[in-house]
Every structure is written in structure tokens, then in C-alpha cells.
Amino acid sequence: MTQAAPDCEAKAPMPRVHSPIDRKNLQAGALFAAVGAAFAAVSSGYPLGTAARMGPGWFPLALGLLLVALGALVALIGVIGPRRTGEPAAEANATTIGWRPLLHVTASVVAFALLIEPTGLIAASVALVLISSSGGWEFHWGEATALAGSLAALVVGLFAYALHIPISVWPT
Amino acid sequence: MDLLDNLLLGFQVCLTWTNLAYCLLGTVIGTLIGVLPGVGPVMTIALLLPVTYGLEPSSALIMLAGIYYGAQYGGSTSAILLNLPGETSSVVTCLDGHQLARQGRAGAALGVAALGSFFGGCVATLVIALFAPTLAAVGLKFGPTEYFSLMALGLVAAVVLAHGSLLKAVAMTVLGLLLGLVGMDVNSSFVRFGFGLPELSDGLGFVVVATGLFGFAEIVANLTARESRSVATSDLRHLWPTRADWRASAAPVLRGTALGSLLGILPGGGAAMASFAAYTLEKRLSRQPERFGKGAIEGVAGPETANNAAAQTSFIPLLTLGLPSNPVMALMIGAMMIHGVTPGPQVAAQNPDLFWGTIVSMWIGNLMLVVLNLPLIGLWVRLLRVPYRLLYPAILLFGAIGVYSLNNSVIDVLLSAGFGALGYLLIKLECEPAPLLLGLILGPLMEENLRRSLLLSRGDPTIFLTKPISLALLLLALALLALVISPAIRRTRAVAFQE
Numbered sequence: 001m002t003q004a005a006p007d008c009e010a011k012a013p014m015p016r017v018h019s020p021i022d023r024k025n026l027q028a029g030a031l032f033a034a035v036g037a038a039f040a041a042v043s044s045g046y047p048l049g050t051a052a053r054m055g056p057g058w059f060p061l062a063l064g065l066l067l068v069a070l071g072a073l074v075a076l077i078g079v080i081g082p083r084r085t086g087e088p089a090a091e092a093n094a095t096t097i098g099w100r101p102l103l104h105v106t107a108s109v110v111a112f113a114l115l116i117e118p119t120g121l122i123a124a125s126v127a128l129v130l131i132s133s134s135g136g137w138e139f140h141w142g143e144a145t146a147l148a149g150s151l152a153a154l155v156v157g158l159f160a161y162a163l164h165i166p167i168s169v170w171p172t
Numbered sequence: 173m174d175l176l177d178n179l180l181l182g183f184q185v186c187l188t189w190t191n192l193a194y195c196l197l198g199t200v201i202g203t204l205i206g207v208l209p210g211v212g213p214v215m216t217i218a219l220l221l222p223v224t225y226g227l228e229p230s231s232a233l234i235m236l237a238g239i240y241y242g243a244q245y246g247g248s249t250s251a252i253l254l255n256l257p258g259e260t261s262s263v264v265t266c267l268d269g270h271q272l273a274r275q276g277r278a279g280a281a282l283g284v285a286a287l288g289s290f291f292g293g294c295v296a297t298l299v300i301a302l303f304a305p306t307l308a309a310v311g312l313k314f315g316p317t318e319y320f321s322l323m324a325l326g327l328v329a330a331v332v333l334a335h336g337s338l339l340k341a342v343a344m345t346v347l348g349l350l351l352g353l354v355g356m357d358v359n360s361s362f363v364r365f366g367f368g369l370p371e372l373s374d375g376l377g378f379v380v381v382a383t384g385l386f387g388f389a390e391i392v393a394n395l396t397a398r399e400s401r402s403v404a405t406s407d408l409r410h411l412w413p414t415r416a417d418w419r420a421s422a423a424p425v426l427r428g429t430a431l432g433s434l435l436g437i438l439p440g441g442g443a444a445m446a447s448f449a450a451y452t453l454e455k456r457l458s459r460q461p462e463r464f465g466k467g468a469i470e471g472v473a474g475p476e477t478a479n480n481a482a483a484q485t486s487f488i489p490l491l492t493l494g495l496p497s498n499p500v501m502a503l504m505i506g507a508m509m510i511h512g513v514t515p516g517p518q519v520a521a522q523n524p525d526l527f528w529g530t531i532v533s534m535w536i537g538n539l540m541l542v543v544l545n546l547p548l549i550g551l552w553v554r555l556l557r558v559p560y561r562l563l564y565p566a567i568l569l570f571g572a573i574g575v576y577s578l579n580n581s582v583i584d585v586l587l588s589a590g591f592g593a594l595g596y597l598l599i600k601l602e603c604e605p606a607p608l609l610l611g612l613i614l615g616p617l618m619e620e621n622l623r624r625s626l627l628l629s630r631g632d633p634t635i636f637l638t639k640p641i642s643l644a645l646l647l648l649a650l651a652l653l654a655l656v657i658s659p660a661i662r663r664t665r666a667v668a669f670q671e
Contacts, residue, residue: 025337028601032343039350042365052631056357056364059619063350070343077339098396102596105392105568106589112572113585121573128572129565136395136561143562151566155573163223165577 022078029075036067104135119171121160125152178524179301182532185525191231191533196544198235199537202242203545206259207250207552209394211567213243213259215387217503218379219574221510229511230526234533236507240500241293241483241534244443245541248285248476249552252278261443261479264451268464268471275467280413282549284421284469285476286542287413292429292481293538299433300488300531304520307492311517314493316624317635321645323618326495328649329438330610332656340603348608351376352615359623371583378506380575380584381612382499384591385598385605387571391564392596413469421473424454428474432481437488438497446482447475484534491527492517495614499606502613 040061049055108131115124129148133139159165185191201220205211217236224232247259252269265285272281314322331341354365355375366372413421431453432446454474455464464471487504489495494516496502508515513523520527575588595605629635636642 024601025340028340028343028598028603031597031601032347035347036350039365046362046364047360050631051626051633052629054359054623054626056360056362059622060350060353060364063346063353067343067346067350070339070346074337074339074343096396097597097600098392101392101395102593105388105395106593108565108568109388109572109589109592110586112569113576113582113589116576116585117582125569125573128569132565132568133561136564138561144565147562147565151569155569159573159577164226165222166580167573167577 025078026075029071033068033071036064040064101135108132120168122152178528182528185529186533194231194235195238195533195537198238199242199541202239203246206243206246209256213240214382214499222577230529233530238537244480244483252281261447264447264475268468271467280417281472283413284473288425288473288477289480290538290542292477295429296433296481296484297535304492308517308520311493316621317639317642320621321642323614325645325649328652330607341607344603345607345611348611349615352612380588381591383571383575384588385595388592389595393599417469420469424470424474425477428477429481432478433485436482436485443479443483446478450474450478499609
């Protein structure tokens with residue numbers, strides 16, 4: 001399990017911005033509470049049963065409600081301010097999201113999923129490599145095409161022929 | 173002697189050409205992905221899981237175990253030469269290892285890391301051989317009540333050992349538990365949260381979630397930070413540390429071994445935590461703590477030994493109780509299930525060749541690593557010069573194929589893309605993904621044991637307090653929580669994670 005630590009020096013304590021509201025905690029809390037509420041709402045429609053003979057809804061409902069409470073607490077800490085509660089403050093307050101890489105990486109995997117069955121491994125691999133590499137910092141068509149071609153050849157050789165994984169190579 | 177007989181059996185299993193070859197393959201793949209930042213053992217093992225289908229169960233486990241501890245070896249190479257941790261467990265190795273490399277002593281740092289890891293790995297293997305059978309015997313006495321309490325203890329430990337905010341870690345665990353409940357309920361065959369998709373009735377695949385959260389999210393996070401790399405290849409000829417290095421490293425290696433073996437057994441622990449703890453310990457004990465961060469060889473020896481020892485002892489809860497202490501071990505459960513072996517206390521008795529073969533293979537694998545790696549460092553350095561823009565599409569492609577090939581399911585690949593986006597969001601919100609995965613694995617197990625316990629007690633929840641083993645485990649969990657919430661420990665914990 002690797003951690004998002006591209007460089008050790010990033011681990012050094014950063015100068016902290018103290019603002020009255022810690023947005024990251026607030027956003028994380030809201031996310032947890034929303035997901036918890038959704039789970040609780042869906043599972044309340046399932047048979048609950050009793051403690052001795054639990055139905056399928058009992059445990060998820062309890063956990064969902066617990067998650068709502070936890071989310072509310074995390075958000076509360078975000079509002080009160082991390083210093084008074086002793087919880088570690090989020091490092092930088094503004095959440096900057098790298099939309100470009102996020103979009104390209106997600107889209108490339110989605111493209112692979114949609115292409116793998118109708119067009120086979122080669123086309124799906126080429127699509128994944130081209131879409132994902134165009135989301136990086138440096139992008140050259142020539143290099144990316146060469147990479148796509150050689151990776152497609154590699155995975156076809158490795159997975160379809162050497163390891164015999166049942167996967168279609170060509171369009172069916 | 174029993175132990176000797178067992179070890180002998182293990183050697184018989186390991187010393188066949190096939191198993192030696194798979195052990196070598198596992199350790200080399202492990203080192204490779206350990207060297208490369210952004211590819212972890214979770215993703216690699218997930219990818220190779222379907223491939224092991226055709227192998228003998230013991231060969232499969234030997235190879236997969238090799239990947240895990242091999243990765244701990246490889247992680248130190250890129251940490252020392254590039255100031256770039258190949259694995260989370262090597263983050264602290266950067267601090268002093270890279271400084272040593274800058275002073276032209278990369279060879280000494282790499283040598284101490286490799287030999288320290290070897291020592292830690294050997295002792296940890298012995299620890300497993302000595303304690304695993306005893307623990308397995310205890311495990312056989314466990315009923316659903318004890319299992320539930322044990323898992324509660326595991327989750328508490330996972331939360332305590334997670335980075336950053338405690339409360340967020342608890343919330344992530346609960347979220348993981350909930351995600352684990354997706355699919356068919358074993359007691360009533362009622363499909364929960366299936367939303368009409370037949371693919372979801374078997375539950376969310378662990379590999380699907382792990383590849384998304386750890387693999388894909390990681391790539392997005394790495395791409396948002398611009399790449400900057402400089403390989404410090406100052407002097408790789410003198411790999412053998414000096415006599416002064418040995419004297420300085422001996423005690424840290426011993427301490428790292430003890431600490432790593434202990435933290436590896438703890439549920440929720442594992443290699444990363446062990447290396448952090450060992451670094452803090454060495455700095456505390458040192459007479460000149462100001463040398464740390466400026467190239468102290470002790471700061472390499474302690475953590476590198478500890479992470480290898482922990483990588484191995486984390487097999488103990490898996491082999492004896494059937495409980496995974498970290499995501500890699502959860503994949504090992506998957507690997508055992510593929511071959512029809514249900515992990516649990518009965519494995520040692522029913523599949524002694526598998527049990528002892530895996531244990532002995534760890535010692536052999538460590539030997540291979542030390543013999544192979546020192547000469548191969550030049551090769552790894554060349555590999556590290558491959559720019560990330562060529563590397564990450566390959567990682568993505570392997571991840572996508574791995575997810576697809578598990579069940580030939582398109583929905584699984586789409587889900588993993590979704591979990592990748594979610595994982596990136598969680599990284600941005602500073603929520604550690606590891607507790608979520610542990611919750612995901614334990615969710616259905618915990619529910620089942622809770623329901624069985626309450627069925628036995630006719631709905632009386634005090635059953636968890638009246639059974640002595642269960643009570644002891646719950647008290648332990650409570651004590652652990654109290655320790656962390658107490659202000660004194662909280663400060664040291666903050667310090668430990670700062671470094």
C-alpha cells in the first residue's frame with residue numbers, strides 16, 4: 001500500500017493556516033453523514049427483525065446511523081476549529097483538486113471497461129493508454145502511440161498467450 | 173522435537189524446483205514493485221491472484237508472500253537513492269538514507285538496509301514457527317462471541333495506528349463495514365444494496381475496491397504533483413558497510429526486529445507502522461538525536477529491519493485465526509479460498525504442508541533477496557530512470573486487466589474507476605483509506621458472528637462480557653482507546669507521525 005507521498009520532504013510540517021473553519025473536516029464530515037444517511041435510509045426498508053433474530057436490515061441500519069453521527073462530529077470539529085478540540089488540523093485549508101488527471105484517469109478506465117467486450121483487449125488497452133497519458137504533464141502523440149502499441153502487445157502476449165487468461169483479444 | 177519435524181516438512185515443500193522458482197519469482201516481482209513508486213503489493217497481488225488459480229496452493233502462497241516482503245526490500249532502494257519512498261513503509265528511510273547517499277555513502281545505507289532486513293526476516297520467521305501453532309490451538313477454542321470481540325479489537329487497533337485524525341479513521345472503518353455488507357445476506361439470502369445489479373449480489377469485490385482506492389487514486393494524486401527526480405548514484409561500488417557502521421547498526425537492528433515482530437502481529441499493524449515506530453524509538457534512544465535526518469545509519473537500520481520483520485509476522489493472525497491484519501493479508505485470504513483452503517486455526521492441522529511450506533519459504537526468500545539484491549541494485553536504478561509518464565499508463569492498464577480478469581465483469585472495472593475517484597477525494601480530504609479496507613473485509617464476518625452470538629444468548633448482549641476471552645479482548649480494545657485519547661500519548665503519536 002503506497003501512500004500519496006511523492007517526496008519525503010512533503011512530510012515535513014507545513015506552515016499551518018489557521019482559519020476559523022476547517023473546510024476539509026467539514027467536507028469530510030458532510031460526505032460521511034450523507035453516505036451514512038443513504039445506507040440507513042435504504043436498509044430501513046429491509047426486514048429488521050429483533051436483536052435475537054436479526055433481519056438483514058438491522059446491522060446496516062445501526063452502522064448507517066453511527067456513520068451519520070460520526071460525520072456530524074467530524075464536521076463539528078471542522079466548525080469549532082481543530083485547535084480547541086485537539087484533533088490534528090488538516091494541512092492546507094483550500095482543497096485543490098487536480099481535475100485534469102482525475103478526469104483522464106477515470107475516463108481511461110471507463111473506456112477500457114466499455115471496450116473490452118465488444119472490441120477486445122488490444123483496442124481497449126490502446127484506448128486506456130492514450131486517454132490516460134493525455135492527462136499527464138508532458139504529452140507527445142508519437143510517444144503515447146508507441147507506448148500504447150507496445151503495452152498492448154505486452155499484455156496480449158503476457159495475459160492471453162502466456163498465462164492463458166480467458167479474455168478476448170480481437171473484436172468479436 | 174515437534175518444531176524440527178515441522179520445519180523439516182516445510183523445507184521438503186520449499187526445496188522443490190517448482191516452489192523455489194515461484195519463491196524467486198515472487199521476491200523479484202516484489203522487489204521490482206517495491207522499487208517503483210506508485211505500485212504497491214496490494215495491486216500486484218490482486219493482479220496476480222487469478223494467475224495463481226492454476227498453481228498448487230502452496231506454490232501460490234509462497235509466491236504471493238514473496239511479493240509482500242520483497243516489496244519491503246525494494247522500497248528502501250528508491251528511498252535511499254531517490255528520496256522517493258517506493259512503499260509507505262520506506263517513508264522514514266528517506267530521511268537518513270538519502271542523506272547518506274548524498275554524502276556518497278549510498279552503498280553503506282543500502283547494505284545495512286539489506287542485511288538488517290535479512291536479520292529481521294530470519295528472526296520473524298522463527299517467531300512465526302514458534303508461536304503460530306500455539307495461537308492456532310487457542311484459536312480453535314474461539315466461538316462466534318470471541319471472534320466478534322477479536323475483530324472489534326482489530327478494528328480499534330487499525331484506527332489507533334492510522335495516520336491523522338482518529339475520528340476520521342473511525343468513520344472510514346464504519347464506511348468500510350457498510351460497504352462490506354453490500355450483497356447477499358448469508359442468513360436470509362436477502363440481497364442488500366444490490367440496486368438490481370446481479371453483479372452486486374456477491375458483494376463488492378475486495379480487489380475492485382483496493383485497486384481503485386490504492387492503485388488508481390494514487391496515480392491521480394501523483395499526477396497532480398509535478399515529478400522531480402534525481403538519482404543519487406554517487407558510489408554504488410562500496411556496498412559493504414564499514415566496521416563503524418556495523419557497530420552503530422547492531423543495536424538498532426535488534427530493537428527493530430523486536431518492535432517489528434510485535435507490531436506485525438497486531439491487527440491493523442504491519443510494515444508501515446513498524447518502520448515509523450522504529451525510527452521514533454531510535455531517535456529517542458540516541459545520544460545524539462540531532463544527527464537524525466542528516467545521515468544517521470541507525471535511522472536506516474532500525475526502520476528497514478522493523479518493516480521486514482513486521483511484513484512477516486503479519487502472517488500470524490492470518491495463518492492462526494483466519495483474520496487479516498492488513499489489506500495484503502486480506503488478499504492472501506482470497507488466494508487461500510481460491511484453492512479451497514478456508515483460513516483459520518484448522519489450517520495448521522489440516523494443511524501442514526501449506527502452513528509450514530509458507531513459513532519456511534519466507535526464510536528462503538529472504539536469503540534469495542540478500543544474495544540477489546545487492547548485485548541487482550544497478551538494474552533497479554536504471555529502471556527508476558523510466559519517467560512516470562511512461563509508467564503510470566502501464567500501471568493503470570495492469571490494474572484494469574486485473575480487475576476485469578477476476579470475474580470477467582465489466583461492472584467491476586466501472587466500479588473500480590468509481591472507487592478510484594472516491595479514493596482521490598478521500599486523499600484530498602485527508603482520510604486514510606486503510607481502515608476502510610479493513611472494515612470492508614471484516615464487515616460481513618463481524619455481522620455474522622454478532623448475529624450468531626446473539627442467537628445463542630437469545631438476544632442478550634451481555635454475552636460478550638460474560639465469556640472470559642471475549643471480555644479480555646474487549647477490555648484490551650478499551651484500554652487501547654483510552655491510551656490514545658489520553659493527552660500524553662496523543663502528543664507522542666502526533667510526533668511519531670510527523671517524522
